[in-house]
Amino acid sequence: MQKVDQKRRDFVSVAAKATAATVVAPGVFLQSVAQAAPRAEPVTDDVRYGLLIDTTKCADGCNDCVAACDQENGIDQLLKPEGASDALWEQQKPRWIRKVKVQDNLTGKQTDMPVMCQHCEHPPCVDVCPTGASFRREDGIVMVDRHTCIGCRYCMMACPYKARSFIHENVQSKTTVAPRGKGCVESCNLCVHRRDNGEKSTACQDACSEGAILFGDLKDPDSKISMALAEKSTVQLRADLKLNTGVRYSGI
Amino acid sequence: MLKLANLGILLVLMSLSFVVTSASGPKDVEPSVEGSAKADKLDVCVAPTPFMRRNHFELIKHQRDITVHQGIRLTDDSLAGCIDCHAGKDTHGHFVPVNAKGEFCAGCHEYTGVTFDCFTCHAAKPTKTGS
Numbered sequence: 603m604q605k606v607d608q609k610r611r612d613f614v615s616v617a618a619k620a621t622a623a624t625v626v627a628p629g630v631f632l633q634s635v636a637q638a639a640p641r642a643e644p645v646t647d648d649v650r651y652g653l654l655i656d657t658t659k660c661a662d663g664c665n666d667c668v669a670a671c672d673q674e675n676g677i678d679q680l681l682k683p684e685g686a687s688d689a690l691w692e693q694q695k696p697r698w699i700r701k702v703k704v705q706d707n708l709t710g711k712q713t714d715m716p717v718m719c720q721h722c723e724h725p726p727c728v729d730v731c732p733t734g735a736s737f738r739r740e741d742g743i744v745m746v747d748r749h750t751c752i753g754c755r756y757c758m759m760a761c762p763y764k765a766r767s768f769i770h771e772n773v774q775s776k777t778t779v780a781p782r783g784k785g786c787v788e789s790c791n792l793c794v795h796r797r798d799n800g801e802k803s804t805a806c807q808d809a810c811s812e813g814a815i816l817f818g819d820l821k822d823p824d825s826k827i828s829m830a831l832a833e834k835s836t837v838q839l840r841a842d843l844k845l846n847t848g849v850r851y852s853g854i
Numbered sequence: 855m856l857k858l859a860n861l862g863i864l865l866v867l868m869s870l871s872f873v874v875t876s877a878s879g880p881k882d883v884e885p886s887v888e889g890s891a892k893a894d895k896l897d898v899c900v901a902p903t904p905f906m907r908r909n910h911f912e913l914i915k916h917q918r919d920i921t922v923h924q925g926i927r928l929t930d931d932s933l934a935g936c937i938d939c940h941a942g943k944d945t946h947g948h949f950v951p952v953n954a955k956g957e958f959c960a961g962c963h964e965y966t967g968v969t970f971d972c973f974t975c976h977a978a979k980p981t982k983t984g985s
Contacts, residue, residue: 644924739925747922748975776977778934783975798925 641798650742651792652820652848653804654827654836657715659814659853667716668699670809674793676777683771696767696782698790699806704854713854716806716815718790719744719765720839721848727757727766736787742820742848745791753785762840765789792817820848879953879960879973886942886950886957893939893958900930907962910936914972933976941979951978 672678675698682691699718705711725744727736735751738744746757746766758766766789773782779795782788793804807815818827836850893899899906901913917931929935940958941949952959953973963970 640928641925642928644920644926737923739923741925745922747919749918749922773975776973776975776981778937778977778981781975781977786975794925798921798927 639800641800645739645741645797647740647742648821650820650848651797652721652742652818652827652850653718653792653807654816654818654830654834655715655849655851656814656816656834657713657851657853659810659812660714660716661812662703662712662714664714664812665701666809666811667806667815668697668701670805671699671718671790674805675780676775676782679775679777680773680782681775694768694770696769696788698765698767698788700764715851715854717763717765717839718806718849719761720763720845721790721792723846723848725845726760726762726843730756730760732756739794741797743792743794743797744789745794746787746789748781748783748786748788751786753787755787757787761789762843762845879955879957880951880978881955883950883954884944884946885954886944888942890943891940891958894942896939899939911970933972934980937976937978938980949979953978 669678677696677698680696682688686694699716702715702717704713704715706713721738721742721744723738723742725736725738727744728738731737732754733750733752735747735749736744736757737747753768755768758768766787768787769782769784772784776782793801796804802817804815804817807817816827816830818825820828820831822828823832831850834852836852837854838845838847838850888894901909913931914933914936917929918933920926920929921932937952941952942957944950950957951973954960955964959970959973959978962968
């Protein structure tokens with residue numbers, strides 16, 4: 603009787619699995635490339651991007667959205683400047699999202715929420731910018747053109763949401779998607795590189811395991827965010843300023 | 855291909871015959887292996903080489919405004935595209951910054967005495983997208 607070569611059988615079985623995997627992988631890869639086509643036409647005001655934050659789902663002590671934002675936009679690659687104290691660095695470190703806790707003093711109810719650039723329709727930062735570096739893109743994203751920013755920081759003072767950060771020192775490690783250098787102001791840009799590459803979410807939305815952050819087009823009545831806004835009771839932070847923010851909060 | 859090879863030889867000769875002062879590029883970087891950049895394997899850039907030598911900065915400057923303000927990224931003239939194609943790799947297969955001494959950008963700019971500011975903010979070698 604012929605002896606079965608077990609080693610050869612194992613090899614064939616492993617090889618077959620490996621072949622199956624490579625057959626699947628190119629298909630997946632091709633699909634993701636097809637979805638993520640870089641933008642070729644100028645952005646228009648047919649869309650207005652925004653966020654809906656459900657504060658009832660935002661967990662106390664969770665920092666996942668901030669960490670994801672830091673990683674996506676290269677903020678975690680910044681190092682404490684030489685000679686700076688920890689306290690100073692903690693104050694000056696760029697932050698595109700801040701985790702904020704608010705308390706109703708009458709009832710004692712506490713609410714956690716992420717606060718980032720609110721992408722106002724009438725942004726005070728754009729009003730005060732002396733060079734036109736601070737601007738609002740047609741699709742509603744408020745951002746800084748760092749080629750024209752002179753680092754005066756008027757916008758940081760004008761912003762009621764404390765959303766902007768300043769880069770105080772030279773940046774050693776840079777990423778392609780989020781250029782950054784000494785002397786410029788920056789803030790949340792709703793992952794603008796993802797918008798221009800046709801992706802559908804933001805890093806913070808992807809990172810939130812509770813689903814507290816929802817990104818979408820406020821002008822599309824069929825988008826998830828528009829449907830949620832039509833259903834839930836939501837507020838704008840500092841609605842009294844009549845800035846018509848693109849970021850809305852529910853549960854506060 | 856022939857033209858690129860000629861440019862390479864020219865740059866080597868230049869660096870031998872002139873004392874070159876490095877402006878702001880990274881120091882102590884292992885030089886890239888010749889022929890390791892994507893561009894080395896292509897015949898032409900997005901426009902003929904003589905045009906690119908004289909006008910690349912105009913293309914990039916025009917592109918930066920339409921990218922930042924209009925979100926257009928699908929063009930030949932993006933800085934990220936330049937870096938992706940022209941960054942060479944060292945003997946370990948790691949990308950070498952294009953503004954390091956003798957590399958694609960720094961090679962000519964040092965010789966011509968042009969100070970440029972792109973890489974104060976922009977990555978000088980291809981990086982992962984982050985997402």
